[in-house]
Amino acid sequence: MPESPSIVIKGGRVVDATGERTADVVIADGRIAAVGADLDADRTLDAAGCIVAPGLVDVHTHLREPGKEEAETVETGARGAALGGYTAILAMPNTTPAIDSAAVVQQVLDLGRTAPCDVYTSGAITVGRGGEQLAPMAEMAALGVRLFTDDGSGVQSNALMRRAMEYATGLGVTLAQHCEDDALCGGGHMHEGEWSARLGIPGQPAEAEELMVMRDIALARLTGCKVHFQHMSTARSVAMIRDAIAAGLPVTAEATTHHFTLTDAECASYDPVFKVNPPLRTAEDVAAVKAGLADGAIGIIATDHAPHTAETKELPFDQAPPGMLGLETALALALTELDLPIQQVLAALSWNPAAVIGAGDTHGLPVAEGNPANLCVIDPEVTWTVDGAAMASRSTNTPYQGRELKGRVRHTILAGEPVVISGEAQR
Amino acid sequence: MSGGSSDPVRHLLDIPDLGGAAGIDEVLRLTDSFVEVSERPIPKVPALRGKTVAWLFYEDSTRTRLSFETAAKRLSADTMNFSVSSSSVKKGESLRDTAKTIEAMGIDAIVVRHSSAGAPHRIAGWVDAAVINAGDGWHAHPTQALLDCYTIRQHRGDLRGQHIAIVGDIKHSRVARSDVLAFTAMGAEVTLVAPPTLLPPSLEGWPVKVSHDLDQVLPTVDVVYLLRMQRERMNEALLPSLREYTACFGLTNRRVDLLADDALVMHPGPMNRGVEIAAEVADLPRSVILDQVRNGVAVRMAVLYLLLGSGTGLVAPPAAPPIRTDPTPTDSPSAHTEEDPARA
Numbered sequence: 001m002p003e004s005p006s007i008v009i010k011g012g013r014v015v016d017a018t019g020e021r022t023a024d025v026v027i028a029d030g031r032i033a034a035v036g037a038d039l040d041a042d043r044t045l046d047a048a049g050c051i052v053a054p055g056l057v058d059v060h061t062h063l064r065e066p067g068k069e070e071a072e073t074v075e076t077g078a079r080g081a082a083l084g085g086y087t088a089i090l091a092m093p094n095t096t097p098a099i100d101s102a103a104v105v106q107q108v109l110d111l112g113r114t115a116p117c118d119v120y121t122s123g124a125i126t127v128g129r130g131g132e133q134l135a136p137m138a139e140m141a142a143l144g145v146r147l148f149t150d151d152g153s154g155v156q157s158n159a160l161m162r163r164a165m166e167y168a169t170g171l172g173v174t175l176a177q178h179c180e181d182d183a184l185c186g187g188g189h190m191h192e193g194e195w196s197a198r199l200g201i202p203g204q205p206a207e208a209e210e211l212m213v214m215r216d217i218a219l220a221r222l223t224g225c226k227v228h229f230q231h232m233s234t235a236r237s238v239a240m241i242r243d244a245i246a247a248g249l250p251v252t253a254e255a256t257t258h259h260f261t262l263t264d265a266e267c268a269s270y271d272p273v274f275k276v277n278p279p280l281r282t283a284e285d286v287a288a289v290k291a292g293l294a295d296g297a298i299g300i301i302a303t304d305h306a307p308h309t310a311e312t313k314e315l316p317f318d319q320a321p322p323g324m325l326g327l328e329t330a331l332a333l334a335l336t337e338l339d340l341p342i343q344q345v346l347a348a349l350s351w352n353p354a355a356v357i358g359a360g361d362t363h364g365l366p367v368a369e370g371n372p373a374n375l376c377v378i379d380p381e382v383t384w385t386v387d388g389a390a391m392a393s394r395s396t397n398t399p400y401q402g403r404e405l406k407g408r409v410r411h412t413i414l415a416g417e418p419v420v421i422s423g424e425a426q427r
Numbered sequence: 428m429s430g431g432s433s434d435p436v437r438h439l440l441d442i443p444d445l446g447g448a449a450g451i452d453e454v455l456r457l458t459d460s461f462v463e464v465s466e467r468p469i470p471k472v473p474a475l476r477g478k479t480v481a482w483l484f485y486e487d488s489t490r491t492r493l494s495f496e497t498a499a500k501r502l503s504a505d506t507m508n509f510s511v512s513s514s515s516v517k518k519g520e521s522l523r524d525t526a527k528t529i530e531a532m533g534i535d536a537i538v539v540r541h542s543s544a545g546a547p548h549r550i551a552g553w554v555d556a557a558v559i560n561a562g563d564g565w566h567a568h569p570t571q572a573l574l575d576c577y578t579i580r581q582h583r584g585d586l587r588g589q590h591i592a593i594v595g596d597i598k599h600s601r602v603a604r605s606d607v608l609a610f611t612a613m614g615a616e617v618t619l620v621a622p623p624t625l626l627p628p629s630l631e632g633w634p635v636k637v638s639h640d641l642d643q644v645l646p647t648v649d650v651v652y653l654l655r656m657q658r659e660r661m662n663e664a665l666l667p668s669l670r671e672y673t674a675c676f677g678l679t680n681r682r683v684d685l686l687a688d689d690a691l692v693m694h695p696g697p698m699n700r701g702v703e704i705a706a707e708v709a710d711l712p713r714s715v716i717l718d719q720v721r722n723g724v725a726v727r728m729a730v731l732y733l734l735l736g737s738g739t740g741l742v743a744p745p746a747a748p749p750i751r752t753d754p755t756p757t758d759s760p761s762a763h764t765e766e767d768p769a770r771a
Contacts, residue, residue, distance in 0.1 A: 186663075197627035200544040200566030200604060205628070270545025314523040316543030318564070 005042035012047030015343050016054055016366040017351050027373040030416035045411050047377045053346050054364045055087025055374040057353040060302040067096025072307035072394050078115030080392035082419045084327040085376035085409035088118040088363040094151045100124035100135040105143045116419040116427055120357050122147045125164050129153045141171045146358025149176035154212055156182055165225035176228040179212035189318045191264040191279040206234040209278050213237045217244045220251055228356050229253040233278040235288030242297035252356055254300035257333040260289045272313050272320030273399050301348040303330045307395035325398045328391050335407035377411040384408050438551045438558040439730055441567040442608040457729040458577050465725055475504035478535045478735050485511045485541040491561050495538050498727035526550040535735050557734040565599050571695055572605035574726040578719045582691055587614035592644050594620040595654030595703055598627050602695045620644050624665040641676055645685035652693045656703045669702055678704045691715050
């Protein structure tokens with residue numbers, strides 16, 4: 001590696017898994033060279049009034065490549081990630097073709113190699129995410145895949161999911177489930193309840209999610225497999241996860257930013273920008289998700305960044321695809337909407353997810369001498385207005401258009417290189 | 428979309444757009460005069476001469492389209508039909524592109540029917556033309572509700588205090604949703620009668636009673652309103668069989684005798700004779716189903732005239748709708764406003 005000028009991040013408050021302190025951070029040769037008072041280097045990045053933290057890590061990013069490059073590419077998604085403070089993201093396997101073989105894993109990893117954010121990839125549990133035949137998990141694991149999921153198509157068969165979990169224990173990998181019982185969802189397009197009844201939009205009940213959460217907790221007990229629960233959105237899901245963790249089962253769970261900030265009442269606009277899976281739920285569910293994040297039942301905040309072109313979001317609600325942008329708003333939403341200590345917010349956005357996706361050796365590490373310099377610098381007080389058109393994503397489908405948020409990323413450092421400086425992407 | 432409570436309403440997307448009983452009353456009063464027009468030897472007036480109304484029907488409909496078309500022609504409007512099913516427009520084309528294309532031809536009103544709930548609402552947000560909802564998914568069918576109100580008023584004098592049973596597949600029925608809003612806004616008492624599988628998943632906030640026992644309800648009602656029982660529901664395990672549905676919820680020859688002598692039988696059509704209504708019952712004098720069809724033309728003339736004729740649109744009085752189904756987001760404390768579309 002050619003020698004690059006050293007950098008000092010000056011005047012910030014360092015927050016990581018070990019605690020908080022005011023310190024300057026010097027970076028050289030891709031690593032943290034020193035942490036302490038009054039340090040200098042070739043180049044200075046101002047962090048006055050800011051928090052200096054390990055870079056954020058997203059366990060759930062849809063990069064759309066290969067197959068839907070008009071909505072997003074690895075490059076544009078990774079740029080949005082960097083602007084959002086992320087230094088690592090986990091690509092979801094619902095591409096075309098699906099990431100269900102070593103060849104496609106390799107393709108996505110190659111595309112990510114030059115991106116302004118480390119791109120990890122998940123692998124599918126079943127071939128083509130079809131829920132019928134196990135995908136070659138060992139081949140994918142050999143390329144570094146540590147988390148397997150069929151994402152939007154939760155594995156429906158109890159028997160197949162049991163086998164997948166058993167097989168996964170031999171590889172030491174984690175299985176992640178998008179919990180939805182398809183039959184019970186029955187073609188629903190939003191949360192089933194008061195609002196779906198009024199709006200005449202077919203709904204899917206909370207129980208469709210909860211049944212699969214219940215089943216996979218049971219299968220985790222049966223097999224001992226590490227299971228990660230994606231997008232927990234209902235009060236009872238959160239309660240089941242809390243109990244499973246208390247019982248010592250190897251489970252982790254995430255909540256998306258939209259599931260702790262938006263309710264199904266938004267669907268009254270009939271604007272599919274509010275259509276997502278699992279669907280936006282009730283105010284009580286939102287409160288329960290927040291409580292789960294506060295007490296640790298839910299240890300991870302995910303974006304479920306899901307770009308869709310404007311045309312597809314101009315279809316009627318029941319025909320439009322589910323999903324919304326998330327990478328550039330997640331941190332600000334967590335800071336604005338969650339009344340939690342900054343260290344707990346960062347745990348949910350950085351070191352906890354890093355561990356789940358198998359990136360814990362490089363990302364989410366304490367800001368300490370010798371560790372890889374994957375960092376973000378956050379201005380927690382600045383307010384800004386969300387604008388989908390101004391985002392790096394190829395798509396604009398943010399449900400927060402026009403909303404004022406507090407807290408924004410000032411700088412992002414990837415392997416010692418400032419990829420975002422003063423809120424501007426450098427490449 | 429509907430504006431604030433005192434703004435003129437440019438579109439008729441659902442009953443709350445009319446702003447409560449006073450707005451519905453206004454349509455019904457105007458309908459009186461168009462009923463008179465329809466009875467003339469030459470049932471035509473020049474009220475909308477030079478205006479153009481387009482039909483944008485994404486879902487097959489003979490009756491509603493003919494009714495609107497007759498209404499528009501009696502008002503001397505020009506009409507054009509954007510025939511979706513036979514054109515290149517298929518499921519998957521941007522609604523916005525289609526609506527903007529039609530508007531570019533200089534259209535004053537677009538009458539939309541769509542199998543997706545909310546499609547007319549979305550179109551109304553993209554075009555300057557008036558949008559009239561002619562039925563969207565399971566959501567709303569406001570002109571049907573207005574013609575139902577008119578027909579009840581015609582036969583019973585007033586809706587206030589009338590007890591109306593709506594019987595059948597409420598869950599999938601846009602007619603039922605709009606009827607509940609209109610009937611209750613006008614002071615009627617509504618009982619929904621259906622097996623639980625055919626009720627909406629939640630009736631929170633609906634000012635209605637619910638019963639699963641038609642025999643018990645029939646003696647108490649002034650109007651029994653039967654919904655069409657669609658055969659395809661049999662595939663969704665919502666009912667064991669049509670035969671059992673008829674046995675429990677059909678207005679059979681035996682059941683019709685439970686009704687008070689002056690009680691009316693209504694149906695939005697098309698009927699499944701022998702399923703939700705016995706063939707003979709449909710032809711009884713108390714059955715006003717053809718009056719509904721007849722009044723439908725006059726009601727739609729009134730709606731078209733109010734939206735296009737006066738130049739100011741419907742004036743919505745500030746009365747709040749009884750059910751918060753008005754999908755304008757301001758109804759929800761956590762929903763966004765137009766200026767701030769993402770406030771939660």
